[in-house]
Structures are given as structure tokens and as C-alpha cells.
Amino acid sequence: MVALTAAPAERKPRPPREAARGSRRQNRMTLIAWGFAAPFVILFLVFLAGPIVGSLAMSFTDFTTRDLQTPFNVNVVGLENYINLFQDPRFLRSLLNTFVFVVAGVPLTMGIALVVALALDKGIDRFRTVFRVGFYAPVVTSIVAIAIVWRFILQPDGLLNGFLSLFGIQGPSWLQDPAWALPSLVFMAVWRNLGTLMVIFLAGLQSVPKEHHEAAMVDGANVFQRFTNITIPALRPTLLFAAVITSIGFLQFFEEPYVMTQGGPLDATLSSAMYTFDQFGFGNYAFASASSYVLFLAIVLLALIQFRLLGRKQD
Amino acid sequence: MKTLTSRPAKRWMAAAAALTIGTLALAGCGRTDGGGAAGPEAGAAIDDAPATGTVEIWAMGNEGEVLKELAAAFEEENPEATIDVTAVPWDGAHDRIATAIAGGEVPDVSMLGTTWVGEFAATGAFEPTPDGLVDESSFFEGSWGTTVVDDVAYGVPWYVDTRVLFYRTDMAEAAGLEPPATWDEYKTFAQAMKDQGATSGVSLPPGGFDSWQYVLPLVWQQGGDILADDGETFTFDSPEWQEAFAFYASFFEEGLAERVRLEGGEIEQKFISGAAGSFYSGPFHVSLLRDQGGPEFEDKFAVAMVPGEDSRTSFTGGGNLAVFNDTDNRDAAWKFVRWLSQPETQIEWYGISADLPSVQAAFEDPIFADDPYLSVFAEQLADSKAPPAIPTWAQVSAVIDQQLEAVTRGDTSVQDALASLQQQAESIGTGQ
Numbered sequence: 001m002v003a004l005t006a007a008p009a010e011r012k013p014r015p016p017r018e019a020a021r022g023s024r025r026q027n028r029m030t031l032i033a034w035g036f037a038a039p040f041v042i043l044f045l046v047f048l049a050g051p052i053v054g055s056l057a058m059s060f061t062d063f064t065t066r067d068l069q070t071p072f073n074v075n076v077v078g079l080e081n082y083i084n085l086f087q088d089p090r091f092l093r094s095l096l097n098t099f100v101f102v103v104a105g106v107p108l109t110m111g112i113a114l115v116v117a118l119a120l121d122k123g124i125d126r127f128r129t130v131f132r133v134g135f136y137a138p139v140v141t142s143i144v145a146i147a148i149v150w151r152f153i154l155q156p157d158g159l160l161n162g163f164l165s166l167f168g169i170q171g172p173s174w175l176q177d178p179a180w181a182l183p184s185l186v187f188m189a190v191w192r193n194l195g196t197l198m199v200i201f202l203a204g205l206q207s208v209p210k211e212h213h214e215a216a217m218v219d220g221a222n223v224f225q226r227f228t229n230i231t232i233p234a235l236r237p238t239l240l241f242a243a244v245i246t247s248i249g250f251l252q253f254f255e256e257p258y259v260m261t262q263g264g265p266l267d268a269t270l271s272s273a274m275y276t277f278d279q280f281g282f283g284n285y286a287f288a289s290a291s292s293y294v295l296f297l298a299i300v301l302l303a304l305i306q307f308r309l310l311g312r313k314q315d
Numbered sequence: 316m317k318t319l320t321s322r323p324a325k326r327w328m329a330a331a332a333a334l335t336i337g338t339l340a341l342a343g344c345g346r347t348d349g350g351g352a353a354g355p356e357a358g359a360a361i362d363d364a365p366a367t368g369t370v371e372i373w374a375m376g377n378e379g380e381v382l383k384e385l386a387a388a389f390e391e392e393n394p395e396a397t398i399d400v401t402a403v404p405w406d407g408a409h410d411r412i413a414t415a416i417a418g419g420e421v422p423d424v425s426m427l428g429t430t431w432v433g434e435f436a437a438t439g440a441f442e443p444t445p446d447g448l449v450d451e452s453s454f455f456e457g458s459w460g461t462t463v464v465d466d467v468a469y470g471v472p473w474y475v476d477t478r479v480l481f482y483r484t485d486m487a488e489a490a491g492l493e494p495p496a497t498w499d500e501y502k503t504f505a506q507a508m509k510d511q512g513a514t515s516g517v518s519l520p521p522g523g524f525d526s527w528q529y530v531l532p533l534v535w536q537q538g539g540d541i542l543a544d545d546g547e548t549f550t551f552d553s554p555e556w557q558e559a560f561a562f563y564a565s566f567f568e569e570g571l572a573e574r575v576r577l578e579g580g581e582i583e584q585k586f587i588s589g590a591a592g593s594f595y596s597g598p599f600h601v602s603l604l605r606d607q608g609g610p611e612f613e614d615k616f617a618v619a620m621v622p623g624e625d626s627r628t629s630f631t632g633g634g635n636l637a638v639f640n641d642t643d644n645r646d647a648a649w650k651f652v653r654w655l656s657q658p659e660t661q662i663e664w665y666g667i668s669a670d671l672p673s674v675q676a677a678f679e680d681p682i683f684a685d686d687p688y689l690s691v692f693a694e695q696l697a698d699s700k701a702p703p704a705i706p707t708w709a710q711v712s713a714v715i716d717q718q719l720e721a722v723t724r725g726d727t728s729v730q731d732a733l734a735s736l737q738q739q740a741e742s743i744g745t746g747q
Contacts, residue, residue: 064706176521262523265720
């Protein structure tokens with residue numbers, strides 16, 4: 001606020017004619033600037049802001065398939081869609097599933113990715129590139145191919161249960177057991193998203209100043225102390241970034257249940273995004289928009305919380 | 316608050332949002348009773364003159380890929396007509412049609428999944444089938460029913476698909492059993508298959524996508540249905556549904572079927588290895604099993620009509636053809652549709668795509684009549700039904716899937732599941 005009030009006081013008073021000419025020139029400059037910005041602004045308004053605002057408006061109506069040809073011929077129903085959403089036990093279940101998925105998946109992905117990144121940064125010297133490629137490969141592999149492989153692993157007589165039976169353990173039918181289906185998908189998602197975070201953490205680790213470590217070593221700090229007191233604080237912005245993008249990705253948890261379980265068994269893997277997708281498929285466009293805005297709000301909230309907790313302390 | 320520029324921007328955004336919402340709210344008041352669409356009106360009859368001009372048709376999956384071959388024959392008969400086939404993958408087909416209708420950029424003709432007709436007809440995008448275009452009674456009754464919404468037919472059935480019982484003949488012979496005709500025999504049969512070493516006497520999905528297709532025939536077989544005769548009231552609380560759910564669940568409770576949902580690709584292997592003694596599927600599985608089982612497996616399986624109670628009704632699906640109201644070439648579009656539903660064309664089409672004809676007369680051809688598998692499908696088609704063409708069917712059927720799974724997994728009782736199903740279906744409504 002200080003900046004605004006102070007600024008006019010600093011400006012030197014000009015003779016009136018010069019001021020008028022200046023402001024005319026300024027107006028022209030502004031116009032030209034807008035002209036240059038126009039391609040982006042128009043595209044943004046038409047293809048981004050328009051649909052976003054439109055879908056928000058749609059979530060307050062009763063738009064369904066029958067209105068496709070006459071989109072303005074709908075009734076405004078206010079918050080009815082949102083009220084119905086929170087009265088639908090399946091939607092509440094999908095929120096819970098998504099919550100569990102994020103709470104279990106994000107720390108797990110970040111933790112494992114950090115360990116892998118540390119190992120690749122410090123520990124492993126041989127075949128470093130091979131490992132990097134190996135850990136990153138799932139990120140760039142098509143989800144369809146992944147689904148087929150993971151079905152082989154997780155099916156009742158699949159690889160995982162075959163491995164467990166070596167130790168005399170009779171594994172469950174992972175994807176068809178309501179208790180194990182969600183943990184299986186969490187595990188699969190962690191495996192799939194590990195690579196991205198690993199690369200980000202590797203970059204972060206390389207930017208930690210060596211001098212600090214050397215200084216700490218001189219002071220007699222052990223490996224663990226150096227990790228918690230030097231590496232972690234230096235990685236803080238990287239961790240925040242990783243937490244935010246992983247959370248956003250995990251909140252939109254969709255591909256894994258879509259290709260593996262279709263939300264089953266007994267809605268054990270029904271995520272909010274999957275629920276929204278189903279509603280769009282049923283032609284309940286307004287209702288689906290409402291549910292996607294609930295998810296949107298959840299994402300915004302979680303991002304805000306993370307910025308608060310992990311953001312720079314001096315702010 | 317270090318950056319002050321964000322304030323006016325925010326205000327501007329808010330204003331824009333409020334304005335848009337306001338306009339929408341003002342413009343969007345009052346729905347006409349007809350669901351926003353003009354009432355259906357059958358157009359003029361279609362003459363017999365050769366078709367002219369271009370007809371754009373969307374077809375899904377395998378049909379989209381091979382329809383060009385068949386269309387070439389039509390172009391030969393009608394030299395001034397061109398058929399423009401666009402292949403659409405099944406996955407995105409439903410949304411793509413919805414988008415096309417919303418944007419007014421529709422093709423002339425589109426193939427449709429039989430269960431989509433109700434939903435899209437409600438948008439008013441389809442033209443009702445002109446009088447006298449085809450003879451309604453030449454089609455299988457169940458298939459013709461899939462085109463009818465509120466007593467108006469939209470388009471014609473193109474090909475059909477029905478479920479029959481696939482079973483292992485070697486295992487049935489060893490047990491000294493014929494394929495089952497009644498529910499009692501069905502239970503005995505499944506038990507016998509299990510005694511012959513199968514882990515599932517019959518493979519049934521315990522729930523999940525489209526498992527309603529397995530339980531619904533059980534309701535029809537007792538004379539029950541989804542809607543009462545008025546076409547508006549759901550009847551999930553009827554004794555037929557209770558009986559059907561209980562009978563279906565008993566296969567899991569008695570261990571005759573494993574609580575494992577087999578996806579495409581898994582069932583063939585289980586059936587060939589003998590882990591599954593029998594399962595329900597459509598005509599495409601015959602060639603699939605022949606390919607995967609090899610020559611020695613060929614005489615180890617057969618198909619039979621589904622077992623029943625009062626009737627041996629099965630489920631029918633398939634593909635329909637519909638013409639859009641916005642077509643630029645109405646006459647040629649309908650002529651092409653009419654040509655596609657001729658018995659001779661349909662027999663030729665079977666040779667290209669392996670799709671079963673929707674016209675009954677085609678089955679008199681030796682290709683079908685003399686084939687041990689296809690003749691069973693023909694027989695089953697005469698006693699098969701389709702779910703009602705209501706716009707909300709996809710949603711209602713998803714609830715059936717969920718409640719059925721809750722019962723088969725022992726999560727809830729048949730009574731509670733059906734009460735919940737009835738209540739949810741009523742709140743969804745028939746959408747009419």
C-alpha cells in the first residue's frame with residue numbers, strides 16, 4: 001500500500017500541454033500494447049476463460065443431454081446440484097477415496113523419489129544413466145501398456161502372488177478385493193509418478209552448495225545431521241514444488257481406476273474425477289460440472305495449505 | 316499485498332464472471348415441456364430412384380474399418396452417390412456424437428450403440444424413420460424395439476448381438492449332461508462342471524460395468540421387466556427382480572462361480588484351460604475361441620440357448636443406424652440405410668464384418684442355417700430382448716451394476732439392494 005501513495009508524490013509536476021501530449025502518446029502506446037497482446041487475450045478468452053466460466057455457470061443449471069441443441073433452454077436451479085452431490089453417498093465415498101489416495105500417495109511418492117534421487121546423486125556411480133532411465137521410463141509409458149502389465153502382476157495367479165507364494169503367503173485378488181484395490185492403485189501410482197519427482201529432486205540436490213556441506217563436516221556434523229540441517233532446508237522450494245504438482249496430479253486421480261478397475265469393486269477405487277467422468281457419460285452435464293468444481297476447490301485449498309506450510313518462512 | 320496490479324484484474328474477472336452468469340441466468344429461463352426439442356415428425360416417404368450426392372456416415376470399431384468395402388457395392392449400384400465413411404473408436408464415440416449434436420456439425424448417418432438411442436433421441440437430433448422405408452416385422456422384435464422411443468422409431472437396427480451359453484462339451488459329456496434348459500438344470504450343470512475340475516462351473520461377473528446384462532435376462536425369463544406397462548414406473552421392487560438377484564447371487568454363495576470379474580482376454584484362457592466350464596457371450600467369441608484354442612479345441616466347446624424359467628429369453632444388443640435431422644442429403648442417407656438393412660446386403664456384410672443380420676430372413680441363408688453355432692444364435696435371437704430405450708438407461712443400469720455387486724459380495728441383502736435400486740432409479744427417472 002505504501003508504494004501506491006508514495007508514487008504520485010515523487011512525480012514532478014509537468015507543464016499542462018506537455019502532460020496532455022504525454023497522455024495521448026501513452027494512450028496510443030497502451031493501444032499498441034493491447035494490439036500485440038490481442039492474439040493471446042482473444043485465444044485465452046475464447047478457449048480458456050470462456051469455457052471455464054461457462055461450465056461454472058452450467059453447474060447452477062439443470063443441463064443434460066436433451067439440451068444439447070438448445071443450450072439456453074435450461075432452468076437455473078441454484079445450488080441444487082451441489083446439495084445433491086453432498087447427499088450422494090457415492091460422491092462422498094469418492095471424496096474419501098481421493099483423500100486417502102492423496103494422503104497415502106503423495107508422501108510415499110515424495111519419500112521414495114527423494115531416496116532414489118539421493119542414491120543416484122551420491123551412492124550409485126556405475127550404471128547411473130541406466131537407473132535414471134529405468135526410474136523415469138514409467139512416466140513416459142502409455143497408461144494402456146502399463147495397465148496390461150500391472151494386470152498380469154496383480155491378477156490372482158499373477159506375478160505378485162506367485163512371488164508371495166514362495167514365502168508361503170497366499171496373496172489376495174488385489175484388484176477385486178475391496179480392501180486391497182485402493183492400496184494396489186496407490187502403489188501403482190507411486191511407481192508411475194516416481195520418475196518425475198526423481199528428476200526434479202536430482203536437479204534440486206545438485207544445487208545444494210557443496211561449501212555448506214564441507215563447513216558442516218569441519219564442524220563435525222554426521223551424514224544424518226547434514227541431511228536434515230543442510231540438504232532439506234536447501235531443498236525446501238523444490239519440495240514445495242514437488243508437493244504441489246504431485247498433489248494436484250493425485251487429486252485428479254483418474255487414469256489408474258479407469259484402466260484397471262472402473263471404480264470397482266464396490267466403489268473402493270471410485271475417485272472424484274472418475275465420478276465426474278461417469279456423470280458426464282450419463283449426460284448429466286450440469287451435475288458433472290458441479291462435481292468438478294468441488295474437486296477444483298479441493299485442489300486450490302490443498303495448494304494453499306501447502307504454500308503456507310512449506311513456503312518461505314520469512315513471508 | 317506487494318503487487319497492486321492484481322486488484323483491478325481480479326475485479327475485472329469477477330465482473331466478467333458475474334456478467335456471464337447473469338446473461339446465462341436471464342437467457343436460460345423456462346424449459347418447454349417437450350424437453351427442449353421439437354416434436355418428432357416423420358418426413359416424406361423415400362422413393363426408389365438411385366441415390367445421388369455424398370452421404371457421410373460414422374461407424375465405430377471394426378464396423379468403421381470395414382464398412383468401406385460394403386459401401387463400394389452401394390456406390391456401384393448408385394453411380395452418382397458417394398459414401399464417406401468415418402471410423403470412430405468406440406471409446407470416444409458417445410461423447411463425439413454428443414459434441415456433434417451440440418455443435419450442429421453432425422454427419423448424415425451414424426451407427427449407434429443400441430442403448431444410446433433413447434438418450435440421443437431425446438435431444439431431437441434424429442429424424443424418425445419415414446413410413447414405408449422398411450418393413451418393421453422383418454426385423455427381430457427385440458432389435459426393432461431398440462429403435463423405438465415413445466412409440467416413434469428412430470432409424471433401423473443394423474446388426475444384432477445376443478448372448479448364448481458357451482460350454483465345454485467334453486466336460487459335459489464326461490458328466491453325462493446335456494446343456495441346461497431350465498434354472499434347476501442350470502444349477503446341476505454348473506455343479507457338474509465344477510466336479511469335472513473347473514474352478515467356476517459358470518463364469519459370471521460379480522459386478523462392475525455391464526453386469527446388468529447378466530441379471531436382466533433372469534428377470535425377463537420369469538416374465539418380469541424393468542418398467543411397468545405404463546412405460547414410466549420402475550419395477551425393481553417386484554418379486555421377479557428379487558428372484559433374479561437371489562438366483563444370481565446363489566452361484567457365488569454356493570461356490571459355483573468365483574467372485575472374480577474376468578476381463579476380455581482372460582475368459583478365453585480360463586475356458587480353454589478348463590478353469591471355467593461355461594460362460595455367456597456373443598457371436599464374436601466363436602472365432603476367438605477357434606483362433607486361440609487351435610484345431611484340437613474346436614470340438615471341445617459348443618453353444619446353446621440360455622437356460623430359462625417361463626421363457627429362455629436372452630439379452631440383445633448390437634448397432635443401429637440413425638439419420639440426423641440436420642442431414643444435407645436426406646434422401647440418399649435413408650436410401651443407404653434401407654440398402655444396408657436388405658437381407659442380401661446383410662449376408663454380404665456378415666462375410667465382411669462377422670456381424671449378425673438384424674433381418675430374420677437373412678438367417679434362412681445356408682451360411683447361417685447350416686452352421687452349428689450361428690443357427691443357435693438365430694434361434695436365441697427370436698427370443699431376446701433389449702432394455703427400454705429411455706434416455707437415463709446408462710445411469711439406471713450403472714446403479715443395477717452397483718447393487719448387484721453389493722449383493723454378490725455379501726455386502727447387503729437382496730431386499731435392501733433392490734429397495735435402494737428402486738429408490739435411486741425413481742430419483743433418476745426415465746428422463747421423458
